[in-house]
Amino acid sequence: MDLTARWFPGHLAEIDRDECLELLGRSEVGRVGLGEPAGPLVLPVNHVMVGEGIVFRTVPRTAIADHVGAGRLSYQVDELGSCMSSGWSVLARGTADFVDGPWLEEHDIEPEPWTDVRRTLFVRITPTQITGRRVLPA
Template sequence: MSSGLPELDRGECLRLLAGAAIGRLVFTHAAMPAAHPVNFLVDGDEIVFRTCPDGPLLRAVNGVVVGFQADDVDPATRTGWSVLAVGEAYEITDPQRLAELGPRLPTRCAPGRTAHTLAIPTRRLTGRALTHA
């Protein structure tokens, strides 16, 4: 989507994402647009986050092409950046990868509930510098 704002390359998008702690899953729920903030990390070319089994995100995004957006915008100067990834979310089930990711991505679920770990391959990754000043 062209906007006239400076576009960021893939490497810069991944670098900015890696420095952000909070991003937003962008998806459709009940035929309506939805977005929900999550803690996440960048693992290789994938966005990884965890969700509890009693939450709605697992059903809404697992196996679905979703967006993932993060930004850092200064309201006063209206400058900053925004990055949008799009890819098909999947659940990570490989024990070795889960063991490696676990300490980097804490999630507290209700007692007796184990978090699910989801990944979004950044099949499409676009970003823009916001320079309205």
């Protein structure tokens, strides 16, 4: 077995903040990262951008919900294709708070009841640091 061919070399190039925000806005799904003693919890959710805020829904009394207001967290989006010979990744880090009905309505987001009615909380991550990098073919 020769696994050598599975290592994709590639080069990295920084993505500037404006393009990172554009890529966040174009993405529908990303991954919330929370520090936990067992190692970071990394869970996919889908999001919308409201300005520079990353807004997603979650269920009360879960790790994500319990972490809101309790520390820093991350949000990561990428597009890597079938291999990492090319692609990009953006990482936003900051704090999170809950947003409520009036705020959502003010930003034209309607908190309708869903099929999965348990995801009643809306969380907004306010990034204080946004970095991105592009993987270019070798």
